[in-house]
Amino acid sequence: MRKPICYLVATLLSLAVVLSGCVSQMTPKTDKQTLDPNNSAVQEAMAQTTVYKRAEVISSPDEAKQLLMDGNERFTASKPLSKDLSFTKRSDLLKNGQHPFAVIVSCSDSRVSPELLFDQALGDLFVVRVAGNVVTPVELGSVEYAVDHLKVPLVVVLGHEGCGAVTAAVEGGEPHGSIGAIIGKIKPAVDDARAMGTTGKELIEASTDLNIQNALKDLLKSPIIKERVNAKEVEVLGIKYDLDKGTLEVTH
Ligand SMILES: [Zn+2]
Structure with missing residues (x-):
């Protein structure tokens, strides 16, 4: 009589496992439920989110610069502000749109993350990242969108100290794949730095500075950006980031 009872218990246990699997598949996960915009609770929460006040939108280049510099001071002091990453904040940004106060054309280097080193939050920065912080028509289009529409x-x-893309342009050689497109864009800065008589690490850093300057020149070739700059509604700025100190140097 013991064997059939064991079989019965085992069968019941198996059934329970199968059923619990079915139930868990049928029940939506909490995260999915929270993010589903068709969910009535989510719609209600979105309706109750606070409206972005127009006064919070930064329109002055000086004020924007100050916000970036203040953020970098907090970053270097290891005292970043706590960020609002809540559902309410995300819903607010979705409902009221984005109002970033600065465009950052940054090198893709993983140690140069604009939101971290400027200590800014969701919706604050419009970031265009590309190795060597070069400005081709693709990057320029992104900047024009931010300036013109946002x-x-x-x-x-x-740019930043010890940039790998600039170092590769200094070292020369045959780049693989499409890397040559980036190196070719940095090369004029290297040629100019060499013409100044710099060598070694000094050559790399001088090339980095001139490469930032060339990117600024490329930005100003855009009539959309140039017009806003002339009207003093927009400022373009070159900044070099010090990798270990975490500090910024305004280069142009
Ligand atoms: Zn770099």
Whole structure:
């Protein structure tokens, strides 16, 4: 009589496992439920989110610059502000649209993350990242969109110390794949730095500075950006980031 009872218990246990699997598949996960915009609770929460006040939108280049510099001071002091990453904040940004106060054209280097080193939050920065912080028509289009449609008052080209892309352009050689397109864009800066008589690490850093300057020149070739700059509604700025100190140097 013991064997059939064991079989019965085992069968019941198996059935319970199968059923619990079915139930878990049928029940939506909490995260999915929270993010589903068709969910009535989510719609209600979105309706109750606070409206972005127009006064919070930054339209002055000086004010935008100050916000970036203040953020970098907090970053270097290891005292970043706590960020509002809540559902309410995300819903607010979705409902009321984005109002970033600065465009950052930054090198893709993983140690140069604009939101971290400027200590800014969701919706604050419009970031264009590309190795060597070069400005080709593709990057330029992104900046024009931010300046023209989002009315962003400040455009920063963010280069950095010890840039791998600039170092590769200095070292020369045959780049693989499409890397040559980036190196070719950096090369004029290297040629100019060499003409200045720099060598070694000094050559790399001088090339980095001139490469930032060239990116700024490329930005100003855009009539859309140039017009806003002339009207003093927009400022373009070159900044170099120090990798270990975490500090910024305004280069142009
Ligand atoms: Zn770099």
